[in-house]
Amino acid sequence: MNPRWLLLVLSTLLLSACGRDDPVPDASGTEQKSGRKQIPLVTPGPSGSPTPARREALLENPLEKLHLLPDEKIALQVEELLESQYPNHGDVLLTSIYDTVELRPSFIRLPILLELARRDNGNTGLRTTVLAELQEFLEEDHGESWTDWALALSEHLATREGFLPTDASPED
Numbered sequence: 001m002n003p004r005w006l007l008l009v010l011s012t013l014l015l016s017a018c019g020r021d022d023p024v025p026d027a028s029g030t031e032q033k034s035g036r037k038q039i040p041l042v043t044p045g046p047s048g049s050p051t052p053a054r055r056e057a058l059l060e061n062p063l064e065k066l067h068l069l070p071d072e073k074i075a076l077q078v079e080e081l082l083e084s085q086y087p088n089h090g091d092v093l094l095t096s097i098y099d100t101v102e103l104r105p106s107f108i109r110l111p112i113l114l115e116l117a118r119r120d121n122g123n124t125g126l127r128t129t130v131l132a133e134l135q136e137f138l139e140e141d142h143g144e145s146w147t148d149w150a151l152a153l154s155e156h157l158a159t160r161e162g163f164l165p166t167d168a169s170p171e172d
Helices: 003-018 052-068 071-085 090-101 106-119 126-138 146-159
Strands: none
Touching: 052 071, 052 090, 071 090, 071 106, 090 106, 090 126, 106 126, 106 146, 126 146
């Protein structure tokens, strides 16, 4: 494994382990301290829309569940999150999904990363990060041609990873 990736994986695991809350029994009467940001209950902003902190709070539960899903179910849940439940949460949702799939196998992670890059509007730098990862992994550069990226990724997964995608649509 490349030492740079090993360092990235180890630091991600360390940060992940340090950021977890350990359950504290309710009967102890002590408050639980954690490094996580506490999101207070907030009222909608002047325009009637939820404030950014409230939007993050709305996303917390589905994103925590995403961490617990097995590999075979995560792609469907990510698709559902991106398309139906939270279409207006943009940057927070995309970066949270990126963090969630980082340690998944490449045949799960890379197609999800490609979709995240396609949907990113450029505010977070996520598109640049993902395209750089794909360029390094596939040793190709297709700019922002999403069709070419998808084709190159499918070919790579089929030839090097032994993963053959299936067509889920019914046959006519």
